[in-house]
Amino acid sequence: MPEEHNVRxxxxxSLRGLAHPLRMELLNALRRNGPATASMLAERLGESSGATSYHLRQLAAHGxxxxxxxxxxGRERWWRAVDSGIAMDENLYQSPDPAVRGAADLxxxxxxxxxxxxxxSWLSTRDRWFPRWTDHSMDLSDFTLRLTPERSRELIGKVHELLNSYQAHEAAEDDPDAEQVRLHTHVFPIATDPEELR
Structure with a gap:
């Protein structure tokens, strides 16, 4: 798979250190919106500042x-994300340690x-994006292909390579026409035999 930009x-x-819903939300918020204080994040996420402070310190302890x-x-403590994304070694899903497998599952x-x-969130606010962001610049699609595991890995690699090529040419921060755009990719096998679905 191609090397990804600034991915941990x-x-x-580190998996056990990250596998907590609030920690994952905090890290996501810092990646999407930039540096913030525990109080700012608490207000944004509807949490107490004590909880956000504690979990930010835990995230810092794991880098x-x-x-x-x-x-x-003054005494304000601001935090920023170190990396832009994460990747998980496939061996962690099958670790002999049940705590590691549980953390991977969570x-x-x-x-x-x-x-x-x-x-x-996008669906509930999509009206604000029109008319500039039309159907030609937004997409909700799904595809079903019949692939081997090897071809699936090849497909994922090519998708990541394409996304990395766009990441290398992102719009400038001061470009008034540019917005952050989220892309989700999910590649997984599905059961087609009715017996397997029971």
């Missing part, structure tokens, strides 16, 4: 976030929940 490869320790002192004034379920929340 999880090991068993996911770090101080952003250039944003601080992480995957929370990622799916995160994607669902993002889509729901």
């Amino acid at each position: 490869k999880l090991d068993a320790r 996911f976030v770090e101080d952003a002192p250039e944003h601080g004034k 992480l995957l379920h929370e990622l799916v929940n995160q994607h669902t929340r993002e889509l729901s």
Whole structure:
């Protein structure tokens, strides 16, 4: 698979450090919206600042976030995400350690929940994007292909390669026509035999 820009490869320790719904939300918020304080994140996520402070410190202990002192004034502590994304070694899904397998399972379920929340949020605010963002610049599609595991890996690699090529030529921060655009990709096998679905 092609090398991805600024992506953190999880090991068993960092996986267990990240596999918590609020930590994943905090990290996602810092990646999408830039540096923030625990209080700002608490207000944005509907949490207490005590909870966000604690989980930010845990994320820092595992190297996911770090101080952003250039944003601080006085005693304010600002945080920023260290990486732009994560990748998980396939061996973690099949670890002999049940705690690691449980953390991998929680992480995957929370990622799916995160994607669902993002889509729901877009659906509830989609009117504000028209007419500039029309059907030609937004997409909700699904495809079903018949592939071997090897061809699936090849497809994923090519999709990632294409996305990385766009990431290398992102619009400037001050471009008034540009917005952050989220892309979700899910490639997984499905059962087609009715007996397998029971």
